[in-house]
Amino acid sequence: MSEVDHLLSKKVADRYLKREVLGEGTYGVVYKAIDTKTGQTVAIKKIRLGKQKEGVNFTALREIKLLKELKDSNIIELIDAFPHKGNLHLVFEFMETDLEAVIRDRNIVLSPADIKSYLQMTLKGLAFCHKKWVLHRRDMLGWLRGFLMGSSWGGKQSAAATGKEVDVGLFRVCKQKKRLPMFGANVVPVVWQCFGDVRGHGRGDNGGLLAMVELHRCKGSVLGMIFGDGQQKISANCWNFGSSDVEGDALVFARWYRAPELLFGAKAYGPAVDVWAAACIFAELLLRRPFLQGNSDIDQLGKIFAAFGTPKLSQWPDMQYLPDYVEYQYVPGQPLRQLFPMASDDALDLLSKMFMYDPKARISALQALEHRYENLSITFPISDFWLSILFYPRYFSSGPPPTEPALLPRPPPKRDSLNPKVSDFNQREGPIVLSPPRKSRRVMPHREGIGHTYQVDKVDDHVDEIKPAAGERSEHVPMSLDFSVFGARPPSRPTINRAKQVLVESSNM
Amino acid sequence: MAANFWTSSHYKQLLDQEEVDVVHQLDREKGITLEDFKLIKMHMANYIGKLAHNVKVRQRVVATAVAYMRRVYTKYVLLRPGVGRKMFWKSMTEYDPRVLAPTCLYLASKAEESTVQARLLVFYTRKIYTDEKYRYEIKDILEMEMKILEALNYYLVVFHPYRALSQLLPDAGMNDATQICWGLVNDTYRMDLILIHPPHFIALACIYVASVLKDKENTAWFEELHVDMNVVKNIAMEILDFYDSHKMISEERINAAMNKLPFRP
Secondary structure, X not given: OOHHHHHHHHHHHHHEEXXXXXXXXXXEEEEEEEEOOOOOEEEEEEEOOOOOOOOOOHHHHHHHHHHHHOOOOOEOOEEEEEEEOOEEEEEEEOEEEEHHHHHHOOOOOOOHXXXXXXXXXXXXXXXXXHHOOEEOOOOOOOHHHHEEEEOOOOOOOHHHOOEEEOOHHHOEEEEOOOOOOOOOOOOOOOOOOOOOOOOOOOOOOOOOOOOEEEEEEOOXXXXXXXXXXXXEEEEEOOOEEOOOOHHHHXXXXXXXXXXXXXXXXXXXXXXXXXXXXXXXXXXXXXXXXXXXOOOOHHHHHHHHHHHHOOOOOOOOHHHHHOOOOOOOOOOOOOOHHHHOOOOOHHHHHHHHHHOOOOOOOOOOHHHHHOOEOOOOOOOOOOOOHHHHHHHOOEOOOOOOOOOXXXXXXXXXXXXXXXXXXXXXXXXXXXXXXXXXXXXXXXXXXXXXXXXXXOOEEEEOOOHHHHXXXXXXXXXXXOOOHHHHHHHOOOOOOOOOOOHHHHHHXXXXX | OOOOHHHOHHHHOOXXXXXXXXXXXXXXXXXXXXXXXXXXXXXHHXXXXXXXXXXXXXXXXXXXXXXXXXXXXXXXXXXXXXXXXXXXXXXXXXXOHHXXXXXXXXXXXXXXXXXXXXXXXXXXXXXXXXXXXXXXXXXXXXXXXXXXXXXXXXXXXXXXXXXXXXXHHHHHOOHHHHHHHHHHHHHHOOOOHHHHOOHHHHHHHHHHHHHHHOOOOOHHHHHHOOOOHHXXXXXXXXXXXXXXXXXXXXXXXXXXXXXXXXOOO
């Protein structure tokens, strides 16, 4: 690096005053810092350069690439980037807390209006990404960490405070075939494409889950010199997913937030996977604990089916074509009302639409924002727009309006910023949301609920205490999934019908 | 990214031909003329193409790499309200194209999600060019990668004509001309068209040239598109001009231009 370059990068680096460490990500450390030029608090992510001489981390590069294009109030802003001492530093707007901390903090009471607000922000961010054909695909720690709250929250510039989607390292770009001709004013003329080596073999029909990928090859140029190997893949009528790490693909979300099509090993999937994950967060906001906590992919599907019933082919015809599809023993599922006793009717209606099995039938993020609860007991001509507004309340515009983001409850500032999770576990009782890495722990309710917030006591690492606690369960505990489905009676083990899996199991014996 | 080209950073970064055709002060001091400048960029595009052919990456990666390379040497002025102007413009004197070109390919392969190992690039460069001036090590690539990221202001998303082409051709009933159009589009990367025109216009111009070459009457189809045909025709003329002048370009002329570049110590 030349002298001038070096001085320049030092100058940029000097602009930010490094403060405490906020956390450690998959490919770097995140610091809190003050921008001396604007006085703003920012978060700086230092990206370690790999020792294997691979240059700037691939995932970090993807994050930079997409964040430079995705500018929206519901998506974290990448303010600046600079190299310093051989490492790349990304400057983000500072976020005070994350949704996981909010849900976990039992001192926080979330009103239905607050839940509505959180869900609305999540869906807005998602809808924006999907509009740009980017899938969110949160990483293994789940969405909650990734959903941070604005720093200006309740403070000086309250107007600007919003929830934001962050950490787009696992965002991926989708492509979709557009109809021709495409030269209207607001029609997309060129579709962003990000073709990897996925070769989807399509069986899905219109807008189906499975992508039909064709391969077009053209070699050479008019000048007779070969300009690389010209190759293009075109996806037919469906969302597809460009990726070079096929194996990693099904592992996009933390298991508990994974949509059934991913659990069945879908290689080509669409924005519906994000909606499923958003639905899981919605459920988690209502319950104050993770909704479906499977401890393996098979178990996760079992939990899903135990809650909503095993899908029938009529509900989800494409299911049988998925690579890892196995037939499950039929279980009837539970009424949503029983799973979420405190939720309003319109909330349950929206939830059921977001938890639809067939990704094609699942509501989109945008539709969810405009969701309308159609109470079937009232009938009148559909054409009557105003009547329908009156009688079909929308989740986001009926009942209590969503809380202003600036007024949302928030956990107290973190003291031990290096490892806040540990202190939380030791100091507080109550509904503690566990992240997948701690999935061996169980959440056991054995106290009365207050409002819709379940008082759930956590049994730490003492696994042996779990059983007596379950036995002591008193009658007035609100019905929750842990007990009604998985706690009280043993979970119905999924039956594996596929020959291959049986073979694997028998060979292990 | 951004499915919508019109809201993308690529669209916002489109320039006029006159803005692209400016040689950096430092390069002018070395005696590099505009013609040399263009020749070197073309030579580097060819170099990227050759290298890509050896390491086997998709055409899209090549296209993105060439676009990066051209952008680095082009003056971009960023107006930041309240903060002031920031200029992104690198000279060939400071940023040796012989290292920059393979690094662009390296970066593009990551950005387009089909990573190529740096050591492969080093290996194949040695195979293609025995000249010592083309020599570089992995650490040079990694160092240059960071510099390129900065020079590009971290904008990595580039749109290309290929996708529009594959959609337009069947619509125009010209599936038989896929090969020739694809080749034409590949050749447009030897010019600065990608910095100047929206990619679907480049695709249309290539179809236009192809339909002239193949004697296919396509006027009605072009009229139905409601695009500014003058722009399409101008691009087509530029492409044809390029082919005309390309015949005159000899190895010696390229070498003469390359020799004006200072050799890295």
